[in-house]
Amino acid sequence: MILKSRDKPILAMLEWIRVRLMTRLYTKREGIQKYAGKLCPSIQDRLEKLKVESKAFSDTLAGSFLYEVGSQYERHVVDLVKKTCSCRSWDLNGIPCKHAITAIYTNIETPEDYTHSCYFKETYMEIYKKVLPPMPGQSEWAETGQPAPLAPHIYKPPGRPPxxxxxxxxxxxxxxKASRQNRPVRCGKCKKEGHNSRGCKAGITGETPWQRRQRLQREKAVSN
Incomplete structure (x- = not known):
């Protein structure tokens, strides 16, 4: 994110980052307030795909909130009280897997209620509720009466700044990515390796263009 600002001076870079964060916090806060769902949009989309995948499974009640969920190719144990599944997907990310969703629907409940609270809209709004306060310009800074600090002497090396x-x-x-050190240099004139076209000696006679023109005219006259 800071690729556009890391070549700037330190104060300009920090000011760019501050404005970027202030804008980002406002955008995130306003965007989630217009959303009406219980979960965050990306998590809700992921949960909808898992609901479709859960249609291929059937469950068998083994105990209180304990199910055996399986299909023709696999079988897993789902515990709705501990919010765990033997496939460990629900344990790792806090989102009910396709096996758990099958058991949740059998228990006449919704998968959104079994999703971890870190994915709730309220949690998202709590994260971005802080407002990064704007700052006034240098013209509105308070006077201290102290002498103004002098800028240090900066040595500017020749060439373009990296x-x-x-x-x-x-x-x-x-x-x-191949480096230039490991890449052979090939001449564009003679097509040989070891030098470039600027240092190529092929076809150089040491004469000026005027001398070359005079020589060609003499050779043409002799041939005639």
Whole structure:
């Protein structure tokens, strides 16, 4: 997210990040308030797909809120009290799996009630309820009476400032990107390796264009 700002000076970069966060908090907060569901939209879409997949399973009541859910190819144990399934998908992400949904519908309940509370709309609104306060400009800063700080002398090296992040010495490189060091240099004129077209010696006689024109005229006159 900060690729657009990391080549800026430190104060400009921090100001860009602050405005970005302030805008993002407002967008998230206003977007979820218009949503009428109980779960977050992405989690609700995921749950709807699991509901369709659960139609291929049948369940057998083994005890109080304890079911054996299976199909022609697999079988699992679902405990609605502990909110667990032997496939461990419900245990890991807090979203009822397709086996648990089959047991929940048999128990005449809804899968949304068995989803973890971290996926609720109320939890999402609680996360983004804080407002990042806007800041006034430099013209409205309070006067302190102290002398203004002097900017440090910055040495500007020649060339264009780098934008790429400096990688650590032990950081793995991209194996799919060939470096210029490992790539052979091929000349565009003679098509040979080891030099480029700028340093190619092929076809160079050491004469100026005027001398070459005079030589061609003499050769043409002799041939005639």
């Amino acid at each position: 934008k790429q992040r400096k990688k650590a010495s032990d950081e793995p490189r991209n194996p799919y």
